[in-house]
Amino acid sequence: MNLMPSVRIALMSIKLVMRTKTALFFTFIFPLIFLFVYAGLFAHGHPEAVLYMFGPVVTLNVMGSGFWGLGMQSVMQRERGSLRRYRLAPIGPGSIVFSNLLANYLLELPTIALLVFCATVFFHMPLKINLFTLLVLVTVGVFAFAGFGLTISSVANTMQEAQVFNNVAWFTLLFLSGVTVPLPMLPQWIQGFAAFLPATYLVNSFQAIMVGGHSLYDQRAEMLVLVVSGTFGLLFAWKLFRWEKEEKISTRAKLLSTTFVVPFLVMGIWMIERGSLAATSKETFSFISQPPAAEEQHLASGDSILLNNFESPEEPEEILKTWQVSTEANAPGRSLGEFEVISPGADGTAQALRFKGRVESASGSERGAVTARYPFTLPAGAPSMRGIQFEVRGDGRLFQVKLDPPDPTLPIPTLAFIPDSKWQSVRLPAAWLAAPSPAPRKSTMVLEFRVDGPPGSFRLDIDEIRFY
Amino acid sequence: MLNDANSVVVRVKDLRKRYGDLEAVRGITFEIKAGEVFGLLGPNGAGKTTTIEILEGLRQPDSGTVSVCGMDPGREQSALKERIGAQLQATVLPDKIRVEEALTLFASFYRQPASIEVLMGRFGLGEKRRTFFEKLSGGQKQRLALALAMVNNPELVLLDEPTVGLDAQLRRDIYALIEQFREEHRTTLMTTHYIEEAERLCDRVAIIDRGQVIALGTPRELVLQSGKGTRIEVSLAKPVSIDRLKQLDAVADCTEADGRYCLHAQPAAPAVAALVRFLEADGNALLDLHIAQPTLEDVFVEMTGRRMED
Numbered sequence: 127m128n129l130m131p132s133v134r135i136a137l138m139s140i141k142l143v144m145r146t147k148t149a150l151f152f153t154f155i156f157p158l159i160f161l162f163v164y165a166g167l168f169a170h171g172h173p174e175a176v177l178y179m180f181g182p183v184v185t186l187n188v189m190g191s192g193f194w195g196l197g198m199q200s201v202m203q204r205e206r207g208s209l210r211r212y213r214l215a216p217i218g219p220g221s222i223v224f225s226n227l228l229a230n231y232l233l234e235l236p237t238i239a240l241l242v243f244c245a246t247v248f249f250h251m252p253l254k255i256n257l258f259t260l261l262v263l264v265t266v267g268v269f270a271f272a273g274f275g276l277t278i279s280s281v282a283n284t285m286q287e288a289q290v291f292n293n294v295a296w297f298t299l300l301f302l303s304g305v306t307v308p309l310p311m312l313p314q315w316i317q318g319f320a321a322f323l324p325a326t327y328l329v330n331s332f333q334a335i336m337v338g339g340h341s342l343y344d345q346r347a348e349m350l351v352l353v354v355s356g357t358f359g360l361l362f363a364w365k366l367f368r369w370e371k372e373e374k375i376s377t378r379a380k381l382l383s384t385t386f387v388v389p390f391l392v393m394g395i396w397m398i399e400r401g402s403l404a405a406t407s408k409e410t411f412s413f414i415s416q417p418p419a420a421e422e423q424h425l426a427s428g429d430s431i432l433l434n435n436f437e438s439p440e441e442p443e444e445i446l447k448t449w450q451v452s453t454e455a456n457a458p459g460r461s462l463g464e465f466e467v468i469s470p471g472a473d474g475t476a477q478a479l480r481f482k483g484r485v486e487s488a489s490g491s492e493r494g495a496v497t498a499r500y501p502f503t504l505p506a507g508a509p510s511m512r513g514i515q516f517e518v519r520g521d522g523r524l525f526q527v528k529l530d531p532p533d534p535t536l537p538i539p540t541l542a543f544i545p546d547s548k549w550q551s552v553r554l555p556a557a558w559l560a561a562p563s564p565a566p567r568k569s570t571m572v573l574e575f576r577v578d579g580p581p582g583s584f585r586l587d588i589d590e591i592r593f594y
Numbered sequence: 595m596l597n598d599a600n601s602v603v604v605r606v607k608d609l610r611k612r613y614g615d616l617e618a619v620r621g622i623t624f625e626i627k628a629g630e631v632f633g634l635l636g637p638n639g640a641g642k643t644t645t646i647e648i649l650e651g652l653r654q655p656d657s658g659t660v661s662v663c664g665m666d667p668g669r670e671q672s673a674l675k676e677r678i679g680a681q682l683q684a685t686v687l688p689d690k691i692r693v694e695e696a697l698t699l700f701a702s703f704y705r706q707p708a709s710i711e712v713l714m715g716r717f718g719l720g721e722k723r724r725t726f727f728e729k730l731s732g733g734q735k736q737r738l739a740l741a742l743a744m745v746n747n748p749e750l751v752l753l754d755e756p757t758v759g760l761d762a763q764l765r766r767d768i769y770a771l772i773e774q775f776r777e778e779h780r781t782t783l784m785t786t787h788y789i790e791e792a793e794r795l796c797d798r799v800a801i802i803d804r805g806q807v808i809a810l811g812t813p814r815e816l817v818l819q820s821g822k823g824t825r826i827e828v829s830l831a832k833p834v835s836i837d838r839l840k841q842l843d844a845v846a847d848c849t850e851a852d853g854r855y856c857l858h859a860q861p862a863a864p865a866v867a868a869l870v871r872f873l874e875a876d877g878n879a880l881l882d883l884h885i886a887q888p889t890l891e892d893v894f895v896e897m898t899g900r901r902m903e904d
Contacts (some may be wrong), residue, residue, distance in 0.1 A: 134702050145690040207686040213652060215703040216675040
């Protein structure tokens, strides 16, 4: 197949979009509105929350361009009669389908760049994804939803029909796939249903990579099913292509097009069996479900109980004795972590603790990780406190902190943070501290700082650990 | 550049096409020779557009054989489209595409495109090269549609109602362009329901009614074949019997409407002389006399009993 006609038509389509105010608005401005709404209203200024929401915003945009851009445009071209002029030229249906796909993709790239720019500049989102991975995710997403939109446009006989089909698919994906409401917040049965929806895979992949530090390779199954479904969609669009609005699709062809859902059925069943989708979405959601306070917290001594400020007169070696480092059991000896006492500490204090080392990929698809553990005895007065607060600074990597509760039935407070080079306060709420306990609780607890994600060195300075 | 004279460029035999219960084309047969301007003339719904769209490869016939430039339009579409140029009854392009861009884009699809500059000059679009399609007048859109039909320098041009909806001046402009096709010895097939257009432009005409060719030949041949001959319209001082007028020399038929008599005569001169002698003898006087050659409309009316616009 000669691709040049498709490229020329695609470039012309892009020119036409640039000349149409409505198309410009919906291509470039509308996605930004979603970003500003999501990040402005729901992230409360927390960069890591913006990071979590970036995937849904991109997915929303990619879905919109597939359904309402590409899909409706294909039906409109046919209804309006503008395909007839192309039909007189020596080009086939494949050229038209591919040109629509190409134009849609090429228009998507600057939109995504704009989203990244606005998210990083206005919401200080750390770009925890390399550009190649982002490009792959966007490409696969655009391809998959282009297939979806094109399948609908192939099956719909009129604009009205296409709108009905689009609305059904659009709203289902919008509300049940984690695009608007995080999956872990939805009822269990909806989470099961979400495993059959393509948008879930894209949202989940974005969040797993950008928030959870997973690799593209970890998400290979999700990527594969999106590519397969996109390919199905393109094949349907090509085979069921109609130049004229008078041509109606046969019932047999309509039935054939329902096989489009097969990859999602297979994938959904597999995901539910493995439980990996639910696990990943819970993991990433936990990073933002308890966001730290935005402003620095300086507590009066009466409001808090100091746990460790590394200012002890003992030798640094004595200070470090209470801290333990561990690497993932499945990658023993590869990732490394160590501690040192540094000076000065936060807020003009003399000393702080530095947790540093290197994360290495483990064998297979398993990621390396390093954990710093700080076991301590629950101080008297802690039951009147609301959580743990500490000062941190770092190198821009994503860290996770959690507090092992004294009772295994209690929820484990967990949150993710991305410290930069300036000291900042982080709060880890633990509401159960103040809750009455029916049975005596053990008095020891463990505070854990964990780093994983892409291979490379890490550094986290910790100081002023206290109950607040 | 084009085919040898007398070689057949289009051959249609017993073509049939049905849409549900309606048989739009019912056994149409005709041939078009190289360099001819051939017209499919008929009222709306006669089957002209269906026929031309089958030749363009846009529709599949139910039965019959079709050969265009020696190829089957249904099976050899890609190769055929390189050699034909077509103008649709309604050409729809994106609103925001400029004239020059449309020509450049469509020309790029062909192996041997024509010069865009030459086309814009020839079709009077030079000054409109930067104008969006939505801003063009009806005539300019039609000229662009014709220019698009010529972007591959085709040997056969298929025009579907090229002047429909245009005013008289714009029609004449289009006529001039089609005359140019003839001068270039380019084979042209056009459909029309305008008698004047077919008579003026076409070397040969197939008159189509209800999916069938009811007459085929040069406009002159068809008129001569008409049994009614020249039309002589007269107004008389006193009424006269139609039967007596019918008995005059060379008069084949006579009708009367609103006091005006219409004599159909072949040849015309003896009939006029006989009429004058008859009126003198009868003490009657000729108030008004109008002689008109028969038209394709007359042929159509004679063969169908209906006017073309009915």
